[in-house]
Amino acid sequence: MPGMFSELAKLDNWSQWSIAPMAIVFAGAVATTLIAGFVKDSTRRSFIGQISIFCLAIAAAVNYVQWTGGWQDPGRLVWAGSMTLDYLTMLMNFVFIGCAILAILISLNTISELGIEYGEFYPLILFATGGMMCMVQATDLLMIFIGLEVMSIPLYIMCGMRRSQDRSAESSLKYFILGALAAGFLLYGVALTYGATGVTSLHGIQRWTMENGGLAANPLLTAGLALILAGFAFKIALAPFHMWTPDVYEGAPTFVTAFMSAAVKAAGFVTLFRILVTGFFQNGYTASLVGWGEIIAILAVLTMTIGNFSALVTKNVKRMLAWSSVAHAGYAAVGLAAAPAAGADGVGGVLFYVIGYALTSFVSFGVVAAFEKQNGGLSQVEDYRGLGYSQPFYAFAMTVAMFALAGIPPTVGFLGKWYVFKAAVEANITWLAVIGVLNSLVSVYYYLRVVVAMYLESPEEQAEQEPIKSSALWLAVLISTVLTIGVGLFPKKPLGAVEKSVSPMFVKK
Amino acid sequence: MQFTLQHLGGNEYSFNLLYLIPLFPLLGAAINGLLWPLLNRITLVFAERKLPRGLVHVTAVGAMAASAGAAIIAFLKLRGLPLSDSPVFVFHWWDWFQAGGLKVAVAFRYDQLTAVMCLIITCIGAMIHVYSIGYMSEEESYNRYFTYLNLFVFFMLILVMGDSLPLMFVGWEGVGLASYLLIGFWFEDSEKASAGKKAFIVNRVGDAGYLLGMFMLFVLFGTLNFSELADKAAASGFSPADHPWMLSAALICLFIGAAGKSAQIPLYVWLPDAMAGPTPVSALIHAATMVTAGVYMIARLNFVYALSPAAMTVVAGVGAATALFAATMGFYQNDIKKVLAYSTVSQLGFMFIAVGVGAWWVGIFHLMTHAFFKACLFLGAGSVIHGMHHEQDMRKMGGLKSYMPITYWTYFLATLAIAGIPPFSGFFSKDEILYKAWTGGNILNPAGKVIFFTGLLAALCTAFYMFRSVFMTFHGESRADEHTREQIHESPRTMTAVLAILAFLATSGGFLGLPHWIPGHPANVLEHWLEPVFAQSAGSLVFHEANGFLFAVISVAVALSGILLARYFYLTPAGQQKAEAWRQDFNSIYTLVQNKYYVDEFYDFAIVKTIHAFSVLLWRIADAFLIDTVAVNGLAQITYYAGYAFRALQTGNVQRYAVGMIAGLAVLAAVLAAKGG
């Protein structure tokens, strides 16, 4: 044991400090697992949720110290070049921690309503959060893969946590099978990339592609990139790798769905653009070394269209939101498609979009969670009729979410769409922006249907529209609603942070 | 709080009173929407009584009065500065967002054009709030109504005061939302709720155009702030010839946005349906303010529109087509509000003719006079509906003149104004539009002449159908049943007082823009006032000389003949018999184009029967077929089928999903290889 500590002490101090927030989250995950084991009475374990929030808050505080100057050299590579701590990482750490806290707040009282063990959920969500933090911090495909798996494996379990429920179990199994398949794609892609370039670090791949004239020369690398793209397209639900999304989102407990659609999607997008921009893109070229921009553009069109049109004919609110989540991945991908030509504007658009979408999805899924009961509750659009009068707060929050998702100002959703579409026009792919705008036109219809049901229709008979009594849930919905409007009105700081995060990626070295 | 007027250099003055103009209605909405219901719950629990209803309208009207007061103070301050320096008030509230070279601030701009718009919105808005007290007195959701109404005014003020296209867009979307809520106000009626939905969706089509146009303008100019846009457009470095299609495309896209909001062909369909809302709402939103937003936007962007004759021709052409088409639609409406709705569409067409031919101030002039007389007409119609206990069918009215004298006289004066009889306000503005259409040399030839004759014909139709509505409603024998007739009554004082004020404005508003041909050349107040706003584009626009008096004579003659024809057909027995005879003669056409909704009156009118046939055909093709069947239903069907098709792929079998993923991977690899290899 003493030897091990002396080894640790020899490690670069930078390295240890750089992963402090992630380490705290993982420590919290281990601690909550142990605590859950020592508390015999399972009904008294709800305080584990509070402990988790406490851990996350500490991690956020450390992250804040790093953001405000505690980390002197943003972008410096640590841990033998396999990780970095740049502003992008720090910003995303805030996002992931925030998402985890919101998900936990939603879960605190609903979890027992759905018959889920306290001792299982909280360690798992902490592990998943730590995995995401690892994934966006990594600059080596190996670390990225490990982060991805540490994020995914807890999610497979979390989807199936309503163990007595057919749907939940099925959702978990589907996510697992397809997730494992996608992990196989990703790994094979990494293997081929390694075969072609001899390295797994993103900077090494970039150096190799620069020296060897890009993909054109090497079919191994081409195949590798295709496989990596497919692996991540699965995580962020780009068509045709999206088909798991509605099934899994619908079957999973709603707070897990919210967490997935907010945090997992954001983590996937950020990692994907880190890989593409750092590894397969060269500054100074007018376009990327390989034509991934065009491919993402095609995927974006498919994704938006399929997501929106399917949502149009879906009556179940949660499933409709799942389809809408697919569509929003498509909008965000528009910014990614613009990145080769529009640079930081394109990637910044993606980042702002996914953060804004994360906020909005906590509002919408939070409201759904408030009315989800073990047996019954509100599920179809018709069930929401007259909610505007029986539950004004939740109905108002839902309205804000719907307007934000439809992209109506001054919500954050409008600004997000604005950025990605503007980036597309700047990148001279106006057709993509046109398709995006037309798609958001279609989407208004189904978002509006929920608002119409809540405010302009009366329930058939006096329906039971009692929300789950939970001040934590109420608080989570309130926070995310306020942020959805607030960031839309005062986006200066968040936008500054986004720009600060992505612009170093495009600085010529 | 201290209000300071500070010179920023150039022609800009910082004036921190500006933000109060939109803030008051927002506060009103917040108090009525949140505070009172909350207090109401508390008093219900503790004191077991409700708050007095009066609180609601005192709050709402007070907010409007305060806002109007602020707007008037700003106007007076602006007038105090020498006009030759083209002074502009600005107020920078906060930086909204900034990214990639685009900086957008929440900042207001109060120049001469904004002043006109703000005064119209706040003053007419305040009057309509007062009118609503009487009109909505029996309404249960009293506070909901006033909340929405205040909210609407707030967004409308953001729309006209915003100093950049994105901020204008916030108002643009906001008024759409408020209008949607108000159209669907009586949501128990599902037809009315769906009318609200139609309005919202059609507006979104326009909004898509607005957004795309905005992006393109940004690509062209690198900014979206109005004054910076103007500088960039004026700079010698910018030549429209460098961007042959992009500029026109951007402006036409923006015009699609304007057409959506201002109900022009083919996006006019929502406005007649929007009459489902309460009548004061129709007066405020669907006549005086929101629907003129498109005209305002084009006038605001005059300096870029002046660079593209093609875009201007489109604007003027669509305006003229709409003016005529909607006017002919006015013939066979029996619902008094539908007549006014089509008339609004038609008058908006006139405004677009004006801004399309480059006569910006005339467009704003007609916008203003139209706000006066159309608000008066709508509120008059509301008064009739109120008096008749929610009867809107003119065939069941008649002879109301003696029951409702104030309503009759105000409605009559406003009708004279819209028909274009001097010296009522509509005469001056409409005559000026036709004059400018004939003499303007800024659009592609010979569109100006065609537009002139189209407009003249539309003016004839306007006089006819408006007097038809007067005669059917107020003259002749009462066609109401016994029971209703006993209960017909004049409206309360809050309503008639507003009618009287508006009728006065409709009568005298035209004197703000007296034409040049009047002996002695009296000053044209409005043109002079708006000069600084349109100064930049004025240099490049050409208007020929012509005898203005002659045009005035022609348009008066046209208006009078329209009135006389209406009188002949609707008041004299001979005319009615003739109409009946024609009805028999054209029986075959009757069956051909039969539509239960309007047939009754379809061929009363031999002189324009060809136009009628044409317009009905157009209506059949454009509205019933293209819009309803293809666009609304057809597209909806296609979208739904596509949705079901995608859904069918979603079999639930996880292995199918795996197949999808692997197939997707194969295609991905193939595409990459094809590109790379």
Added chain:
Amino acid sequence: MGDLINQILNLPKDLPLGGGGSGGGLFRIGLAHYIALSAILFSVGALGVMIRRNVITVLMSVELMLNAVNVAFIAFNRFGTGIHTQNSHGQIFAFFVMAVAAAEAAVGLAIIINVFRLRETVNVDELDVLKH
């Protein structure tokens, strides 16, 4: 055969194919053979995921795919040129893949057991409550 695969994969001519000499015979095992094996294993695994009904078999197919990855990593590390052999990334990666595969298998089996308890079947085509 080695040359043929090399041509298809467009690998550099100077890749050592084992046994010495670039013109190795049919049974001289080199990088190309390993990559071919790995590709075949991966395809078989993917095919299994698509067509086998039993979830356990599907899980095994996934494991097959991951092992294909391992073969590729090790082979590239062992037979690659220059930069490949200077580090041991490929071998390290293979260890991590094994660890992750074990974790996935554990979780996967737990999920399958839960599904079996509820539905009394482990045939994937019968698990389609969630659809459309």
